[in-house]
Structure formats: structure tokens, C-alpha cells
Amino acid sequence: VVEGLALLDLGVSPYSGAVFHETPLIIYLFHFLIEYAELVFMVTDVLTAVALYLAIQDFNKVVFRKQKLLIELDKYAPDVAELIRTPMEMHYIPLKVALFYLLNPYTVMSCVAKSTCAINNTVIAFFILATIKGSAFLSAVFLALATYQSLYPLTLFAPALLYLLQRQFIPIKLKSKSFWLYTMQYAALYLCSLVVIICLSFFLLNSWDFIPSVYGFILSVPDLTPNIGLFWYFFAEMFEHFSLFFVCVFQINVFFYTIPLAIKLKEHPVFFMFVQIAVISIFKSYPTVGDVALYMAFLPVWSHLYRFLRNIFILSCVLIVCSLLFPVLWHLWIYAGSANSNFYYAITLTFNIGQILLISDYFYAFLRREYYLTHGLHLTRQDGTEAMLVLK
Amino acid sequence: SNLWYLFSHSVDKAWKELSNILSGIFCASLNFIDSTNTVTPTASFKPLGLANGTGHHLLRYAVLPREVVCTENLTPWKKLLPCGSKAGLAVLLKAERLFHSSYHSQAVHIRPICRDASCLAVSWELRQTLTVVFDTFASGQGKKDWSLFKMFSRTLTDACPLASQSKVYVDISPKNKEKELLEVTPPPASVHEAVVQGDKRTYAVYDLLSPSLFNTSRSLNVQLKWMRPQDSSELPTPILHAQRYVSGYGLQTGEISTLIYNTHPYRAFPVILLETVPWYLRLYVHTLTIITKGKENKPSYIHYQPAQDRRRPHLLEMLIQLPANSVTKITIQFERALLKWTEYTPDPNHGFYVSSSVLSALVPSVIAMKDVDVEQSPLFTSLFPSSDGSSYFARLYTEPLLVNLPTPDFSMPYNVICLTCTVVAVCYGSFYNLLTRTFHVEEPSRGGLAKRLANIIRKFRGVPPL
Numbered sequence: 001v002v003e004g005l006a007l008l009d010l011g012v013s014p015y016s017g018a019v020f021h022e023t024p025l026i027i028y029l030f031h032f033l034i035e036y037a038e039l040v041f042m043v044t045d046v047l048t049a050v051a052l053y054l055a056i057q058d059f060n061k062v063v064f065r066k067q068k069l070l071i072e073l074d075k076y077a078p079d080v081a082e083l084i085r086t087p088m089e090m091h092y093i094p095l096k097v098a099l100f101y102l103l104n105p106y107t108v109m110s111c112v113a114k115s116t117c118a119i120n121n122t123v124i125a126f127f128i129l130a131t132i133k134g135s136a137f138l139s140a141v142f143l144a145l146a147t148y149q150s151l152y153p154l155t156l157f158a159p160a161l162l163y164l165l166q167r168q169f170i171p172i173k174l175k176s177k178s179f180w181l182y183t184m185q186y187a188a189l190y191l192c193s194l195v196v197i198i199c200l201s202f203f204l205l206n207s208w209d210f211i212p213s214v215y216g217f218i219l220s221v222p223d224l225t226p227n228i229g230l231f232w233y234f235f236a237e238m239f240e241h242f243s244l245f246f247v248c249v250f251q252i253n254v255f256f257y258t259i260p261l262a263i264k265l266k267e268h269p270v271f272f273m274f275v276q277i278a279v280i281s282i283f284k285s286y287p288t289v290g291d292v293a294l295y296m297a298f299l300p301v302w303s304h305l306y307r308f309l310r311n312i313f314i315l316s317c318v319l320i321v322c323s324l325l326f327p328v329l330w331h332l333w334i335y336a337g338s339a340n341s342n343f344y345y346a347i348t349l350t351f352n353i354g355q356i357l358l359i360s361d362y363f364y365a366f367l368r369r370e371y372y373l374t375h376g377l378h379l380t381r382q383d384g385t386e387a388m389l390v391l392k
Numbered sequence: 393s394n395l396w397y398l399f400s401h402s403v404d405k406a407w408k409e410l411s412n413i414l415s416g417i418f419c420a421s422l423n424f425i426d427s428t429n430t431v432t433p434t435a436s437f438k439p440l441g442l443a444n445g446t447g448h449h450l451l452r453y454a455v456l457p458r459e460v461v462c463t464e465n466l467t468p469w470k471k472l473l474p475c476g477s478k479a480g481l482a483v484l485l486k487a488e489r490l491f492h493s494s495y496h497s498q499a500v501h502i503r504p505i506c507r508d509a510s511c512l513a514v515s516w517e518l519r520q521t522l523t524v525v526f527d528t529f530a531s532g533q534g535k536k537d538w539s540l541f542k543m544f545s546r547t548l549t550d551a552c553p554l555a556s557q558s559k560v561y562v563d564i565s566p567k568n569k570e571k572e573l574l575e576v577t578p579p580p581a582s583v584h585e586a587v588v589q590g591d592k593r594t595y596a597v598y599d600l601l602s603p604s605l606f607n608t609s610r611s612l613n614v615q616l617k618w619m620r621p622q623d624s625s626e627l628p629t630p631i632l633h634a635q636r637y638v639s640g641y642g643l644q645t646g647e648i649s650t651l652i653y654n655t656h657p658y659r660a661f662p663v664i665l666l667e668t669v670p671w672y673l674r675l676y677v678h679t680l681t682i683i684t685k686g687k688e689n690k691p692s693y694i695h696y697q698p699a700q701d702r703r704r705p706h707l708l709e710m711l712i713q714l715p716a717n718s719v720t721k722i723t724i725q726f727e728r729a730l731l732k733w734t735e736y737t738p739d740p741n742h743g744f745y746v747s748s749s750v751l752s753a754l755v756p757s758v759i760a761m762k763d764v765d766v767e768q769s770p771l772f773t774s775l776f777p778s779s780d781g782s783s784y785f786a787r788l789y790t791e792p793l794l795v796n797l798p799t800p801d802f803s804m805p806y807n808v809i810c811l812t813c814t815v816v817a818v819c820y821g822s823f824y825n826l827l828t829r830t831f832h833v834e835e836p837s838r839g840g841l842a843k844r845l846a847n848i849i850r851k852f853r854g855v856p857p858l
Contacts (some may be wrong), residue, residue: 003678007680007698012698019674019698119611225727235732238809240732257823261823335643357822360823360826364823372672392832
């Protein structure tokens, strides 16, 4: 960003080079705030934590209300008393979420590094707050801002839509007219705000240069600087012939899980949002640890799934060890020269596998709990002996 | 090797054709010139001949830092001479002696000039220069005497019949006003005095076309002998000289520093610095600092064109005022990019070359120079041009730099593709399982030794048996 500002001062378009890839609104924001940069990033982190706190507080109320409704409708099996969530256990969850975000070493690292990822996180946190509070307009505006910053929050349109439909008590049937009406309204709000923001950026710098520099850059991955993701080494070692094919495959991979997850998780849009944010932060083209911090902040919301998690100990060990090894192997490769790029690449692979397995573990635990809620905790087979549950 | 040309129209296609044709003529690898090493300088390269005053966007400049000069480049260069290497001064140019030297440089300059004083017709002037530095001190048993035969293993026998002038100049300038320090044989027919680069120099002139030269012997072997043994006298430092180096550690970041020295005792003058940095060293222009004598020196003109990945190099042109008797340090930081594995040279750990930067200046000279007539001494006007008597034009090239980039492992493309796709497949597989399958109560199946063993272990753990 500092480089972009310096280029702007020199009278050269910041997008004429290949160093600056942030959006024009960020340049103008930092034009005024560049002297207080540390303060700005601390304030954004605090804002994110506050937004998450308020959102989860509201969400807890919604969860509790829904649970009460389902109990009264007798949808739950009789022996699931220990799985029902009580207000007492849910009381400290918002605080835990805020603390998880603020005290996460990843958040601290990205604040110290003054990475603009913190601003992305703030916008997404405000989007989640607006969605959970039920305001479709604000939610569309923040989602448009988040998509404008980095392209991937586009996939969060689906969980937000599902949540708002649920809140308005509109059933999700493809033939229902009110469903389509509401969807069109929300989509229109979102697209209009996106168009307004893009035109505003055009008028700020008087050129459309920022579109290939920001979005073309995210989509075509030209810069192979090593990061914690999977893309860089893959494209550094790719055969030229296939590079377009694999760029398309990798980008589709991010957007591809939205529809199946929407079908499976249509009753639980907030969990869907969590899984989608995690998928974005694992498979986006230039991930940073700030993105990891955002979805990790949600883990206390699902602390009641702890008894169904299968591999949590190993996965947390993997993630902790990989985070510790990242700087070590980077130093060995780049500064000491005694290691190879393969060492650092191996750690990226392991870290990403750890993240993927963490998310799928939580997903498994969530689905299992849902099954138990409707079918009872102590399952018996036909002959009366205790049964095991498998995924078939 | 570097190439620059001022076009009159339709630049880019013509540039490609020009570089390819010249590459073919001179057997040089000029065909590697493409958009990744071509820049359009705005101030540095002004044409020396007649020009229509066209804009600077028709000028192209390219440098190939990794190319070296060899015999194959000398041969076509010699073929351009009117007599080739058969007669005249060019008989001295034999490859095995010329390349046995410390420094070798060849150049071809073409410019349009007026045919006569009224400038009614324009003709093309072709100027070829060859600069060689022989280290006779090291190879001549510690004596600084030299002769044409010792350097070139040949002597001059006659002049080229097509030449209108064919002269040999030997610099016999006395140092510290002492005569009789050195002796030149055979004694020169005439002596020429000129002010060259701010210094008064005396040249002994041998005119190959004058009939008296080859009267006594059939060949001319100019020899120079020093009368007294030389103390280690240093060469006088030029008024403008520069140095460039890369600093920093590790393969992530670095810093390019250029030091420019102005040793003139009382005159300050401006200098234009042109830097071309390849795109894979990403320059950060906000880290550009120019410090002279401990204080910051702001350039009066900056033109910066940032690089685009795989398309265009960085171009930084600045007009910097150098105060008298000072050292100016210009630093800029950069970040090293990781390239795709096919973009590395066959020896990637050798490093990548950064081409030299160009300093152009009108250096004020200590001694006043008189205007020299073009007709009388074409060598001095074209080699040491000066627009007025008080300063002369100098263009300096700094050293090229060698920079290491982080390298991926080149033996790994298949492994990397497999491993990364495995990770993506793990995600896809887990999600596919969870999305398309539902929970069912399992039907029992007893038996199996492994199962019974597992059950025993599970009983110890307190977990329900399989």
C-alpha cells in the first residue's frame, strides 16, 4: 500500500506495475490514515471482535429459540437430554469467540505485519453481524464490499440468503414465489451495491486499470511468491501447456462447494457460512494467516460438538507444529540456504491438510449430532444390543 | 551488449526486425531482445546526428547483460570496414591477440549528418569503435614498454587504398611537465595537441597515407619506451565516475546502491541516471533515497515506469544535481520473485544479471577546450564531443550486477502436481462423503481374530467393543 501511495505521488498509476494489487478504496483510505497505520490495524481487529461478539450473541438467541420450537413440536427423540443446549452453557460463547479472535497468534501476527487482510476480516465480520441481525440491505452492502476487496466472498451469498429466508420464515422450495421474490431482491441489492462501489473506484482514479490488477491478479495467479497456500509451488512447477487448465480447476474448486453445501446444510446456514469461510481461506489464491484466524474464531460456537470430534488432538498438534515450523523452514530456505523450497512446500501441504481435516471433522461431528437429535442417543439394533453409526 | 535506436514510425515491429537483423549480421545474440528488456527512456539517449525532433516515445533502448563478445562478433565487424582486415590499420585486428586482453569492447554507431556545410543533403555516417585494454605490465615482465608487434604480433605495412585518412595517434602527454619521460620510435612526423576530457594531451601522429612513412622500412612498428623506471603513479581519477553494487542478505530482499563521484574541485553539474532493472526484482520506489554529503538530495526530474510481470522491465530515470567534490549514494530496495521453473537459465544458481545503469552528463572541464574543426580531426570531434568549450559529454556505464533468486526444486514437477492434487482430493473426498452419505445403524458381523484382539484392547480403554 505504501508503494501504491508513493506511485500515486509520483504521478504514475499505481496499477501500471505489478507490485500493487489493492483496490482504489484502500488507497484512498490509507492516503489519510497512513501515519496512524498501527492504530488503524488495532482498531480494525477490535472492530472485528466486537462485531463477532454481537453476531454470536444474537445467533445464540436464534439457536435457543429454534431448539425450543423443535422440542415443543416433538421433533427430538426422547433420550437426547444431554445434547440439548442450555442458556447457561451458551452464556460465555460470544465472549469466547471475541477472545479467540483477538488472542489468536495468527491475528496478532497479521496485525503486527499490518496486512490488509485485517480489513477484509472486518468487512466479513460486519457482514455476518448484519446477516444475523436480519438486515438484508446492510448485509448486501457489506458482502459487496467484501467481494470488491477479494473476489471469493461471493460464495457467501448463498448462506446469507438462506439465513435471511429462514428468518423471514419463507420456505425454501424452488416453486415458491416468495422464495424467488426474496432471492431476486437480495441479489439486486447486492449487485447494485457492487456496481456502485466499482464505479466509485473508477471515479477515484479515473481509469479501469484496477480491474485487471486486482481481479485479474486474483484469478490468474501470476505472482508466485511463496505463501501458506498450495498454489504457488504448483504453478512454479507446472508445465506451461497446462497452466490455464489448472488455474481454472483451482479457481473452480473454491466456488464449487457452495451448491452441494447449500443443499445439505439448508437448515443450518450459519454452519454453512463457517464451512464456506474456511474453504475460501484454504483454497484462495493468496491465503494469509489472517484468513485462518477468522474462521478459527468461530470454533467456540461449536464447542458442544466436542464429544463427536474424532481427530481433534492430532489435528491441533499438526496445526501448532506446522505454524511453528513455517518460519523455521522459511529461514532455512531463504536466508541460511541449507534447505530447499521442498521443505517449506511440505509444511504448506501438511498445514493445509490439517485445516481441511479440521473442517471436515467439525462437519462430521455436526451431522452426527443432528442424527442423534432426531434418532435418539442410545441406538439399538434389532436384537437389542448397542449399535454403531456409520456413514453409508 | 546493448542496442538503442530512434525510430521515425511504427516502432515495435520495426524494433523486433532490427534486433533480429543485427543479430544475424553481427552473430551476436541480439535476437534475445524482446519486451522484457526493452525500455523507452525519456531523457537519456538524445540523438547525436540530425533528428526531426521527434518525441522520445520513438526511442528504444535494450541491454543484454549476459552476452559476451567473442571472435564471431569481431569477424563481421571487420567485414564492415572498407578494406576488411586485408589492408590499413585493420590488419592489426587479429582475434587471438585482441581477446587476450583485460577489456574488449566493440561498437557500431550510425547517424545521419549533413553532407556539407549548407546541409542540403543528408548522408549516413557509420562509425565503428573498438576498445581494447592490454595489460602489458602484467604480461611484459614488469615493464610498461609496448610496441605494436608485442601487442598485435603484427606491424602496419600500408594504408587502405579506400581511406581518405589513416592515422595512428600515440598519447605522449608529459606528466607533471617533465619532458623526456618516454620515447617513441620511429619519431613522429607531427605532433597534435588537444584537450580531451578536460585534460591537455599531446599526441604523436603517424599518417599512413604520407609517402615518407614507409620510406625507411617496409613496415611500421610503433614502440614506446619509458626512460626512467616508473614509480607507482596513479592515473588521475576522472571527474565523473560511478560504482554500483547489490547489498542485503538472503533470497527475499536486497538493495541496489549506486555511488556517483564528482571529483571536480568547484563545479557542480547535473547527471541523468538511467536504470533498467528486470521485472523479477520488484523495486519499491518508496524506498528510493538519494543522499549527498549526509543530506537528502531531491532529483529535479524523476521518470519511473514500474515493471509488469513477464512483459516490461523497470525504468527509472532521474536528473540529479551533483555538488562539487562529493559522493552521491542512491539506494533502492527490491524484493526477489520466484519464477516458473521454465523461466530459469540452465544454471540458476549462478544468478541473474542486472544490466548496467547509464549515466549521461555534460561534465565541465577544468581547462577550456577550443572548438575543433570537423574536417581536420574527425576522430576527436566524434569521440569526445563537446557542444561548447567548457564541458564535454560523457556517458558512463556502471558494472552489471549478479543477483541470486530463490529457486524451486527443478526435479519435482510431477511430484508437486501429484502431492498438491492429493491434498485437493483429500478435501474433495471428505466433503463428498459427508455431503452424499447419511448415517445408518450398522449391522453386526462378528468374528475375526483382529476384531477380537481389537475388542480386548477396547475393553482396557473402556470404549464399547466393535
